[in-house]
Amino acid sequence: MLYAKAAPKENLVVRSARVVDPLAGVDAILDVRVDDGVIVALGTDLDTNAHRVLQGESLLLAPAFVDPHVHLRTPGREDEETIASGTAAAAAGGYCAILAMPNTDPVVDSAAMLGSLVETARAEAEIPVGFLASITKGQRGAELTEMAELATGGAAGFSDDGVPVSSPGLMRRALQYGAVTGRRIALHCEETTLSRDGQMHEGEVSAAVGLTGYPSVAESLMVERDLSLAAYERQPVHLLHLSAWESVQAVRRARAEGVAATAEATPHHLCRTDEDVRSLDTNLKMNPPLRSASDRTALIEGLKDGTITAIATDHAPHARHEKEVPFEAAPFGVTGLETAFAALYTHLVEPGLVPLETILERMSAGPARAYGLEEPRIEVGRTANLVLLDLNASYRITDATFRSRSVNSWLLGATVKGAVRTTIAAGRVVFAK
Amino acid sequence: MAEIRVMREDLRPPAPPPKRHFISITDVTREDVERLLATARTFERSLEREVKKLPTLKGRLVINVFYESSTRTSSSFELAAKRMSADTMSIKSSGSSVDKGESLKDTAITLGAYDPDVIVIRHPQIGAPHLVARVTDAHIVNAGDGKHQHPTQALLDLYTMREQLGRLEGLHVAIVGDVLHSRVARSLIQALALTGGQVTLVGPPTLLPRGIEAMGCETSTEIGAIGSADVVYVLRMQRERMQEGANYVPSLREYAARWGVTPERLRSGQKVMHPGPMNRGVEIDPRVADHADALIETQVRAGLVTRMAVLYDLLTTGPVAIKAESPLEVA
Secondary structure (H helix, E strand, O other), X not given: OXXXXXXXXXXXXXXXXXXXXXXXXXXXXXXXXXXXXXXXXXEOOOOXXXXXXXXXXXXXXXXXXXXXXXXXXXXOOOOOOOHHHHHHHHXXXXXXXXXXXXXXXXXXXXXXXXXHHHHHHHHHOOOOEEEEEOOEHHHOOOOEOOHHHHHHOOOOEEEOOOOOOOOHHHHHHHHHHHHHHOOEEEEOOOOHHHHOOOOEEOOHHHHHHOOOEEOHXXXXXXXXXXXXXXHHHOOOEEEOOOOOHHHHHHHHHHHHOOOOEEEXXXXXXXXXXXXXXXXXXXXXXXXXXXXXXXXXXXXXHHHHHOOOOEEOOOEOOOOHHHHOOOHHHOOOOEOOOOOHHHHHHHHHHOOOOOOHHHHHHHOOHHHHHHOXXXXXXXXXXXXXXXXXXXXXXXXXXXXXXXXXXXXXXXXXXXXXXXXXXXXXXXXXXEEEO | OOOOOOOHHHHOOOXXXXXXXXXXXXXXXXXXXXXHHHHHHHHHHHOOOOOOOOOOOOOOEEEEEEOOOOOHHHHHHHHHHHHOOOEEEEEEOOOOHHXXXXXXXXXXXXXXXXXXXXXXXXXXXXXXXXXXXXXXXXXXXXXXXXXXXXXXXHHHHHHHHHHHHOOOOOOEEEEEOOOOOOHHHHHHHHHHHHOOOEEEEEOOHHHOOOOHHHHOOEEEXXXXXXXXXXXXXXXXXXXXXXXXXXXXXXXXXXXXXXXXXOHHHOOOOOEEEOOOOOOEOOOEOHHHHOOOOEOHHHHHHHHHHHHHHHHHHHHOOOHHHHHHOOHHHHO
């Protein structure tokens, strides 16, 4: 389900890092030895043999991140991102695996299309990448794709992300039939007759600024519908980029009732609110929109209590000239691969809102579990998927920060804390600074 | 020779020094408003002379860029600049490179190459003046951006209210109609908040935006709520912004019957204002529009002098210079 270019596995030792694996309950200064891409020893004063040594002193070594929600814009908008540039950006962000959404041009809705992406990934992906296929042909919401063949062809899951599956009848069929694929169905929850023309969260700020409101209920109504269908069909669902308090409540309730629902939230929804949109900065325009302070608080609570099981960047590159327009004319979406950890560390961990361990779990094992991928762990016998973090580094985000082909980051110009120093993905050093 | 390494960031033009713009009422303070109204009044006196042209802005260039149709605003900005001897140019979207698909950024950079002192811009999209401000060195005046702001309209409305009613502090203004789509309403609510006014918004529930009370106003869906106001400010039913099937109101007929401002719904002596253009027989009864208590034509005259004041204020050093000598004598 994950594809990357072939490269030799490495032999290395990470020396004296603070090793944190939240699931194993590990938090200690240790050496980690990797032989041929596999973790073979944790301990102190490990033999380096002829291994490459990475100095981990004053750094934190954690399981590398998994981003379940990325737009690689290939095919169709290779000026905005390619598989090579997007996976390089992910490597710089500390990721060992990412999943790409199928809303490309053309849409990934056939085995042939998927096959060509897999081939490209095998030639140029810096880190393992998986591809979701669409639920409906052309994401038009009318006919199911050949889900079984797509799954056999390597689809990591199914989603019409970017648009909802509007018809409840078709959504039900997708859940029923999708069961044969063993892959997760991921849902973009939006009732478009309520969000129509919406530019930002509907509330006090939209009233004052005059931008057309995109009410929370446009999301939560669809979340409720999809959870009801998942409960009825006894099928798991993954809910994409939740933004509203009501949605978090609905997922919490459904999970308590036994629905196998996983849910993600983005760094921007966890860190910023609609108040920031008063600046009319087009890098604060995305779908779903930044919501109120109470929605943000609900997302943070959901993240902490496990209702929100994953952090996803919804990395959405856009050409510079397409964002340099009036707010109302700008496309929805912001990038996030390279800034996710720094954003979350700066806005959630440093102020004491969320424990570091929670962030590390929701950026790594959480998203992997949602799609049935191998969880990155720091245990003997596991593939080395590791990230070395410098929690003391403070730096300014500029155009030069990005390996992505696009720079539409909501953090442009901001000073953040927390830097990725080294990323090891599938047993290979893919980023080092 | 030293090696020069060009970083990607260095290719961006250096940030221009902070410049005063008039994009939103939130850009100004109560003191700014008082100064602008006083300046406008001085200009009004000057227009009573036989020769109305002042040399005040001689040699200055004011470019009016209108991406949306306008009679009052574009003509008054142009005349305001001309009355003060500035050079003016007017660009309209139709017949310009906009027709050829030129982006607002490129149009702004092109016009910026002529070193204008002021760019006055009207645009159907929120945020357009902000973009122009970022890519040119000119002072930017927002002549209306989508549903966001129309700050010079609010200023001329304050001017009209003060001249006609003698005060702004404590003035109760009822704003009636399509608040949801109205940049005029948003600017006026903020302006009246600055000057100590009281605002009641009246209209159908579908056209009163959720959360608007946070701007410091009251709302009512009953037309009777205009009864206690000193000024009834009637908004145009913006038919061009009402998409088909949006169902904000079932029909204009029903709107007029329930929320139209008619003589029967007004108290004697209540002043009526409207930013224009009017839909007679929809939001305003023709008998109200033509009555002596309607200040609509007064508003248009106020538009000229307040826009003169705005241009003058942006191009001079501000309150200190004005205090030192009256604006007319500067010339």
